[in-house]
Amino acid sequence: MAKSETCLINLRYQDGSEGSPSNPAKFKNQDFAQIKADCLRKGGLFVDNAFPPNSRSLGDLPDMSPSQESEVKWLRPADLLREQGNKDKPAFCTDGTSRFDFGQGEVGNCWFLSAISALTFQKGLMAQVVPMDQSFEDYAGIFHFRFWRFGKWIDVVIDDYLPTINKRLLSVSSKDGNEFWAPLLEKAYAKVCGSYADMHGGSSSEACKDFTGGVNQIYHLTEANAPSHDELWLTLSRATECKSLICCGTLHKKDFLANIGLVDGHAYSITEITEVELNGSKVRLVRIMNPWGKREWSGKWSDKSDLWNKVRPDVRKKCFDRDDGEFWMELEDFFRYFSAVFICCETPNFLDGDFKCQWKCMIYDGRVEEGAANHSTFATNPQYRIQVSVIDKLEPEDKNILLSLMEKPQQDSRNEIKLNSIGLTIYKVFILNGLPEI
Numbered sequence: 001m002a003k004s005e006t007c008l009i010n011l012r013y014q015d016g017s018e019g020s021p022s023n024p025a026k027f028k029n030q031d032f033a034q035i036k037a038d039c040l041r042k043g044g045l046f047v048d049n050a051f052p053p054n055s056r057s058l059g060d061l062p063d064m065s066p067s068q069e070s071e072v073k074w075l076r077p078a079d080l081l082r083e084q085g086n087k088d089k090p091a092f093c094t095d096g097t098s099r100f101d102f103g104q105g106e107v108g109n110c111w112f113l114s115a116i117s118a119l120t121f122q123k124g125l126m127a128q129v130v131p132m133d134q135s136f137e138d139y140a141g142i143f144h145f146r147f148w149r150f151g152k153w154i155d156v157v158i159d160d161y162l163p164t165i166n167k168r169l170l171s172v173s174s175k176d177g178n179e180f181w182a183p184l185l186e187k188a189y190a191k192v193c194g195s196y197a198d199m200h201g202g203s204s205s206e207a208c209k210d211f212t213g214g215v216n217q218i219y220h221l222t223e224a225n226a227p228s229h230d231e232l233w234l235t236l237s238r239a240t241e242c243k244s245l246i247c248c249g250t251l252h253k254k255d256f257l258a259n260i261g262l263v264d265g266h267a268y269s270i271t272e273i274t275e276v277e278l279n280g281s282k283v284r285l286v287r288i289m290n291p292w293g294k295r296e297w298s299g300k301w302s303d304k305s306d307l308w309n310k311v312r313p314d315v316r317k318k319c320f321d322r323d324d325g326e327f328w329m330e331l332e333d334f335f336r337y338f339s340a341v342f343i344c345c346e347t348p349n350f351l352d353g354d355f356k357c358q359w360k361c362m363i364y365d366g367r368v369e370e371g372a373a374n375h376s377t378f379a380t381n382p383q384y385r386i387q388v389s390v391i392d393k394l395e396p397e398d399k400n401i402l403l404s405l406m407e408k409p410q411q412d413s414r415n416e417i418k419l420n421s422i423g424l425t426i427y428k429v430f431i432l433n434g435l436p437e438i
Helices: 032-042 066-070 077-083 110-119 123-129 181-193 204-212 229-241 255-260 306-310 331-337
Strands: 073-075 142-149 152-159 162-165 215-220 245-250 267-278 281-289 326-330 338-345 430-432 435-437
Touching: 032 142, 032 152, 073 077, 077 162, 110 123, 110 181, 110 204, 110 245, 110 267, 123 142, 123 204, 142 181, 142 204, 152 181, 162 181, 181 204, 204 215, 204 245, 204 338, 229 245, 229 267, 229 281, 229 331, 229 338, 281 331, 326 331, 331 338
Parallel strands: none
Antiparallel strands: 073 162, 142 152, 215 338, 245 267, 245 338, 267 281, 281 326, 430 435
16 A cells, blocks of 8 residues: 555554554455465355355344345346346456445445545555455455454455345445445455444444544534534645545434435535635535435535536536535535534544644553542553653654544444443653652
8 A cells, every 4th residue: 555654653563564554464364365276276266154145144134124135145246247137247346446336225334335435535545445456357256355453454355245136236236237346345344344234323433444544533513512614624624635534424313304405314425625706705615425326415506506607617617417426515504414524534634734744653452441530440450651752853842642542342243242431541640759650
């Protein structure tokens, strides 16, 4: 993966070590290269017994009846195209990856697909998650993808059996009927989660974290401490310049959203921001993508809004009147109808706009015992002493640190995970007479 000069330096998983981007750990001890070589030598196609093409891997989808479950048929891409009467050969990726390549299926994983939409803009990260040297040539029915999980990168192997109903993919499908990178990526993530059903419901920040291993920040727009319009616009500008993954979510249980083309409690991705001039004033616009690949905002600055006829021709070209799920929205309307913004970046640079800062990262594992600061077990929790040194002599007061706490679940199935309330307590330590004091 191509690295920028200000990429985050991981001191624990240095490049080349197991768990680093260039040498991900083997998920479930499955070695992609070895398995593929064995299949090619034997002349057979891979069947993944660790995530078999049956109901166990599908899981208990909440919106699917028992009769529908019995109709699910697992097909490899070539067999699916044949049943559809499509004479094209299956392709892994045609003409690069794009947010317009796919649309959501029957699994309620808009949070995951919105993160993929954001990922398609960052080609370096995309190539890390989706190895682009894969194809249906030299074919053995096996593919692999990479995710960052709890501190290290893992390589996930899958076969290419996909769940279908009535000759259509059950879950995410490609708009180009013979392209399969998105359904296969989704299957690999379903394997990590436990099943397709385990992907039902979630937060875009979770998937963005697994695509980057970076810094996550959530901005709640409806709470008392919500950022102002100016603050959020500045943050979005910095995040865009830092090549962040940016997603957002609409208000929950608000039926009126349907009347203006929005889906309540739904995850979207932010694909661009811009300022346009209208009647001598600046208007701040946010471009948003619905992972369904259809159904769009119908208010001001939407595809059919007459406001586009009042701006310069070169600005008007930013609007495409097509039902592809992507639309523009004024920042004020965005605040009115969306409840949260999720930003994930490889580095924390978007937080303060210092784009030249070189961050270093260290990861520690430990077990947090039950009990707050006034509990008898509190002192048995992991403790780490950090000394921040001056790195840039021109900025002696610039001694920033960022602490992030992540809980690693013991359960394999994502929907069965029970998370605890955890937190960090930070103390400033002074050295007096050679002894530390808090």
